[in-house]
Amino acid sequence: MMWAVGLSLTNYDMVSTPHFIGLENYRSLLADHVFRATLLNTLIYIGGCTVLITLTGLGLALVINLGIPGSRYCMMAMFLTNLMPVIAVCLVWKYLLHPLGPIAQLLRPFGVGRVDWITNSATAMPAIIVVTVWRFAPYFMIVFLAGLLAIPKDYYEAAQVDGANALWRFWHITIPLLAPTIFFVVVVAALLSARIFLMPYIITGGGPGNATRVLSMLIYDTGFSYLKMGRASAISVVLFAIMMAFTLLQMRLFTHSERAGA
Amino acid sequence: MMMDRVVRRWRTWLGLMALCALTLAFIFPILWMTLSSFQAGDKMFDLTASWIPREWHFENYPNALGRARFPLYFLNSAVISIVVTASNTLFCVLAGYGLAKFRFPGDRYVLLIILSTLMLPIEVTLVPTFLIVHQFDWVNTYQGVAAPFLVDAFGIFLIRQSMISIPIDYIEAARMDGAGELRILWRIIVPQCRPAIAVLTIFSFRESWDQFIWPLTVVADDDMRTYPLGLVIFNEDYGTPPTEQMAIAVLATIPVFLIFLSLQRAINKGFGLSGLK
Numbered sequence: 014m015m016w017a018v019g020l021s022l023t024n025y026d027m028v029s030t031p032h033f034i035g036l037e038n039y040r041s042l043l044a045d046h047v048f049r050a051t052l053l054n055t056l057i058y059i060g061g062c063t064v065l066i067t068l069t070g071l072g073l074a075l076v077i078n079l080g081i082p083g084s085r086y087c088m089m090a091m092f093l094t095n096l097m098p099v100i101a102v103c104l105v106w107k108y109l110l111h112p113l114g115p116i117a118q119l120l121r122p123f124g125v126g127r128v129d130w131i132t133n134s135a136t137a138m139p140a141i142i143v144v145t146v147w148r149f150a151p152y153f154m155i156v157f158l159a160g161l162l163a164i165p166k167d168y169y170e171a172a173q174v175d176g177a178n179a180l181w182r183f184w185h186i187t188i189p190l191l192a193p194t195i196f197f198v199v200v201v202a203a204l205l206s207a208r209i210f211l212m213p214y215i216i217t218g219g220g221p222g223n224a225t226r227v228l229s230m231l232i233y234d235t236g237f238s239y240l241k242m243g244r245a246s247a248i249s250v251v252l253f254a255i256m257m258a259f260t261l262l263q264m265r266l267f268t269h270s271e272r273a274g275a
Numbered sequence: 276m277m278m279d280r281v282v283r284r285w286r287t288w289l290g291l292m293a294l295c296a297l298t299l300a301f302i303f304p305i306l307w308m309t310l311s312s313f314q315a316g317d318k319m320f321d322l323t324a325s326w327i328p329r330e331w332h333f334e335n336y337p338n339a340l341g342r343a344r345f346p347l348y349f350l351n352s353a354v355i356s357i358v359v360t361a362s363n364t365l366f367c368v369l370a371g372y373g374l375a376k377f378r379f380p381g382d383r384y385v386l387l388i389i390l391s392t393l394m395l396p397i398e399v400t401l402v403p404t405f406l407i408v409h410q411f412d413w414v415n416t417y418q419g420v421a422a423p424f425l426v427d428a429f430g431i432f433l434i435r436q437s438m439i440s441i442p443i444d445y446i447e448a449a450r451m452d453g454a455g456e457l458r459i460l461w462r463i464i465v466p467q468c469r470p471a472i473a474v475l476t477i478f479s480f481r482e483s484w485d486q487f488i489w490p491l492t493v494v495a496d497d498d499m500r501t502y503p504l505g506l507v508i509f510n511e512d513y514g515t516p517p518t519e520q521m522a523i524a525v526l527a528t529i530p531v532f533l534i535f536l537s538l539q540r541a542i543n544k545g546f547g548l549s550g551l552k
Contacts, residue, residue: 101524159547
């Protein structure tokens, strides 16, 4: 990483020897509208994915935790979405979202006309976010389930004896006791979505225009299509800074739980 | 009393229906992928076609495998993933043991350094990693594709956490009996951490089986391509029917599912779900 920071101050192109150019890479990045759009996309993507993954994961875990017979098998089936190779996920969803694909077929009886999910700049990013949530929510469902199972049953029984209704129990027992898990899920989901590459690369190719281009794609293109290693390193440093913010949060959490456990 | 039972029964039914709907929504893409891989080429994007193929086109599979060098690509992916998974499991168990059960000056800092450096994903370190591999002259080689993934910081952390709760008495008793450290690790520690190791195994296999951006960067030679790269080239080539891509996608999904099923019991425990009905 130190090397990347160093490289980001040069104009290395893998052919000539690198020259020190100071903060020039960063200055030209800030002036570049593609970079600015990409940075904004990445932040929107991280935000959207993190919120939706957390909510969906928690919702699924709560449904499974009702203890309905067969829920174990449903859980395993849902977890399969997390095991499928990403490339398969991307290709399947690309075809599912095709204007003549199955999703269009499903929506047609409801009077939804032709929607070009992937090639319309208003729907492309939400589409990618939905695919990401589909892939990762079941994993976090399992993390949440483990957290839910660790809550002692007595608390609920005591509350029930006191006549507390389900909503009250959820808000005053489940949420506070699940707080560390929720925090963990938020941080990990944010880190996962910060590094996404393949989904926009395959499903939309970063388009339409630059509507779904994210930082990791820009690093790859700048470094390996245009061989601007210095500039690519500067973008890496930006992505690194975003992830570092979440990693610091995460470490705080780890050292915190360590102390609590000791 | 009567009322209560009726309400409860209704709740169970409603819950069951919600559960089935959710499960179906999540596995629908997987089912559709499988069905489409047997579909006739022109039926996939037809708003009136049924999802269950009227005629089953089993020949999609041999056709897809023959169209590009997919057997070779799968072999490349398999070699790399097996090496990465084995090395990851081995090193994470060793490092996890060291960090969980040995006290040495600065041990906490070693853990922090490992976490903060190795946790950086390849997307961030793409450029420097490529330049290192380039200097080793490992571009277009197996060692080049596998090298960045041989040890995973998250794995070390996972294993350390699972070992830390094993009572030190076991280890000391074994040491008293004259057992070497590796023997202790293998005979006493590993059997107790099997769930965590199973979780590590499935995730590191999936991770390397999925790896895309790194092979894309470091592989230029057709002989060294992994199957995801093969699929993308397939994808860019408009002449190939999507049904055959789905066939390759199904083939790529099978190994991960099989590993999951074979480790499933231990994985459930590893996630802390043993109390689940």
